[in-house]
Amino acid sequence: MNSKAKKELKKYINSTQERIDKFLLIRDEIYEAYGLYKISNIDENDGVNKEIRNQRRILKNLNEIQELSDKLCIGEKIYITDDIYFEIDISSRDSSYMLCGKFYFDSRIVETELYEEYYSSYGKLNKMINDVLSSVLCMTMAEGYGIPTINFKNDIHKYEIEIFENILDILNKPDNWKVELLKETASNIISKILNNIEEYKV
Secondary structure, three states, rough: OOOHHHHHHHHHHHHHHHHHHHHHHHHHHHHHHHHHHHOOOOOOOOHHHHHHHHHHHHHHHHHEEEEEEHOOOOOOOOOOOOOOOEEEEEEEEOOOOEEEEEEEEEHHHOOOOOHHHHHOHHHHHHHHHHHHHHHHHHHHOOOOOOOOOEEEOOOOOOHHHHHHHHHHEEEEEEEEHHHHHHHHHHHHHHHHHHHHHHHOOO
């Protein structure tokens, strides 16, 4: 896990703890305002209590992933070609966090003919290559459900972590036939597009 990802993960943990503390304070104020009756009749679906439970689950998951962060190589780019890499990363979304693994073009792609003549959107090029290579990789792994996206609002399942571990095991062996297939697939698609570039308009 690189230093930037470690700092981000630590920031997420601190932010989640701050949210928990804030909701605990709000709950204390509600209890103080409504007295013992409110305390003895807590609705399990009460918004404040529900949010406290959600944030505690998120914090538990963040701490679990922090322990696995080096093993999962979070934030580290694993190149399969000079221009394409795979990365497992954590992103913030809707007061929660998501763990996902995707294929990306290196940012240098914006200097190439593929970007200039085929599709001038770095984000959409990344989506295209990820959709293709993720499907190929999952097929070689006989993984019918795809690469998991873990929402930290939910429990983390062992099989989801195992899928990431299997992916890293494959990609860290450059001579593996599965990596060779990924390289060939990416190269063939890009070559075909560039050989017929006149069909496309930016």
